[in-house]
Amino acid sequence: MARRIRHGAGVRDASAPASAASDPDDAASSGNPTAESSGTRAAASGSGRKFHLRRQGRAAHVFLLPWLLGFGLVTSVPLFASLYLAFTDYNVLSSPRFTGLSNFERMLSDDRFWAAVSVTARYVFISVPLQLGFALLLALILDRGLRGLAFYRGAFYLPSLLGSSVAVAILWREIFGHDGLVNDALAWFGIEGQSWLQNPSTALSTLMVLNVWTFGSPMVIFLAGLRQIPEDLYEAARVDGASKIRQFTHVTIPLLTPIIFFNLILQTIGSFQAFTQAHIISGGTGGPVDSTLFYTLYLYQQGFNSFNMGYASALAWVLMLAIAVVTAIHFFLSKYWVFYGDD
Amino acid sequence: MSTMDRRTFLKTTGAGALGATALLSACGSDDGSAPGGPTSVRYAWWGNNIRQQNYTTALELFQEEHPDITIETEFAEYTAFQERMTTQMAARDVPDIFWIASAQVMTYEKNGLYRSLEGLDALDLSDFSDQDIEFFKLNGELNTMPHGSFVPVVRYNQTYLEEDGYELPGDADWTWENLADFLIDYNDNNPNGRRGLPYDADHDISFEAWLRQHGQQLWTEDGEMGFDAEALAGWFEWWERLRTAGAALSISEQDGIGPDWAEVGERVLVKFGSSNHIIDEAQVFPDSTFKLRPAPAIPDAAAGHKFIYYPRLAVYQGIDDAQAQAAASVVSFNINSVDFLKTVGLTMGAPPNPRLLQEAYEFASDDEQEMLAVVESETDAERSPRYEAPAGTSTWRTVMSRAAEEIALERSGIAEASEAMIAEIQAGIDQEK
Structure with a gap:
């Protein structure tokens, strides 16, 4: 998908100067009586377009200015400040003291750091594929031309809006708590339940379910992707005797791979940064016994509860590098499975 | 739609920036206010909605009695309060009067966040015994005051x-x-x-x-x-x-x-x-x-x-003398005024002020009387010193x-x-x- 957009933009950018430069020469050599006037018009039109583009460019910069200022002052300054702080001992209350690589060395022997890495890795590598699979399934169902599609699309998107809200803590307790709906359902079959949120073996799974439940955003993107697959490809497949499953595996999936890739990148990055759900549901502790100690939650605890802002900054940069590496691996592997229409 | 040329744009943004600078300057602390003149202090505390309303009303009561002092309130739920304090400390923008979470008392003390309360004339300690004052001190200095007590x-x-x-x-x-x-x-x-x-x-x-x-x-x-x-x-x-x-x-x-x-x-x-x-x-x-x-x-x-736990409040060391006196007036009202206590209630425990403790029985509910009685019984008991959590x-x-x-x-x-x-x-x- 990204490459399509890039090609389109490239064609548009290249066409204007090419026509402006070549038209007069072409007219002179062609012997066309209208060539001169045509060339003059083209030249005039070319310089007018340049002027127009320059004005548009200036307007674009003006409109971008608030964002650029915001990025420069609000994002990039703290970003680079945190890079410096990552090499210091900084407790917020007194001035940072340069300590070299000690914060990074500390991670190696920090059991809770490794617990947070383990929790986050399991969360990312299990819940993201489940979420994307579920989102694709729902998108396929909605793509079958249901009546009231807009309603279902909105209804299914709703959990994405609630997923990071405080209301979820109450909802999840009502569902997975000791006296929750899940245990009520189990009780019908004579099974005595437990608090799924307070059992270290199941607590993380409930957060994965929450992540899968917030499938609205990738579902909407999948739905848009499905709508772009030309119908004549399915017709051709049907003529060739392809079954529904074969149409799905040989038409839908290949043409949807750029969308799957796009969703995979976004959801993976988002899941590495997951914070709110665990913070709300565990009361900020990452409990029980660190079973929901997400990396960002541990980072937050170090920065804001323990006043180890230098260590927290180092943790933040390690996370950023980890996300960069995983994203780079995704991009590297994408050439083996992502199919662009112009390949 | 009218267009804006570069010169007009720069003039407009320049004027805007100038105006914003002036506005921000006006919003800053009034360090230059003369001692005894009008001044404002920031008071930060935590709790639930009811406590927010009660303390806001009580602080308004103070302002009615002290028209030269304006109180800017900063309230948050307990966890959010901690987060905000951390950020404010990093920005050296700490409220003038702030409640202290128990685990942070000595961390803040070690980093010099508290202003000494000794020598502040506006702080009336006449209801407290010398022994009480000794219990309140941290590392031998009176730089925080308890605003409640519980056991x-x-x-x-x-x-x-x-x-x-x-x-x-x-x-x-x-x-x-x-x-x-x-x-x-x-x-x-x-x-x-x-x-x-x-x-x-x-x-x-x-x-x-x-x-x-x-x-x-x-x-x-x-x-x-x-x-x-x-x-x-x-x-x-x-x-x-x-x-x-x-x-x-x-x-x-x-x-x-x-x-x-x-x-x-x-x-x-x-x-x-x-x-x-x-x-x-x-x-x-x-x-x-x-x-x-x-x-x-x-x-x-x-x-x-036996021991008593005191939730504490402090005055920020970064404020000037005039504001420190104003802050001391607020603290004094907080710990000595029965009207303040009636307004805020007893959710932060029994009042450490022994006079207020007795006066509180007159308007306390049954549950509050139960609480006052148990704290008073511990207050009267022999108590060895207790120390706050270190940095x-x-x-x-x-x-x-x-x-x-x-x-x-x-x-x-x-x-x-x-x-x-x-x-x-x-x-x-x-x-x-």
């Missing part, structure tokens, strides 16, 4: 006791051992299937009471841990006996180590907690009458083991909660969890050195 208690449901035909052990038999025996018996035999108590093995000041009775302390005067693994393990063992007997709720049954009183209150007879909690929590179950007992004691408890231990309660979880979820033995907890807290102290 560890066992809160019990008197209505349940009567309905179930039980009586708590008498005052003379009020020991940990007897209480455990009683709760196990009650749990096994009461006719309504009620349970003994929630699992509160991480309750900080109850644990502190246990330590002091055993001749140990939570923290020492020189900022070290004042207890050993043996005393800690003894505490966890007491709770394990109750949990394994079914008298204490399991972590699963109470949905977490910090149970929600609204969820568990109906199921249990007693709860360990702080004396002030009765005020809000009794109202959750209006059909029941709740009573308080001091924490149980071991038979040969160390002398002076580097701001998360010790979270560490203890995790240790209690490890044990209750049977993922770790008592000895192992106790050793690990002590090692983790000690590492935090060492890091600050």
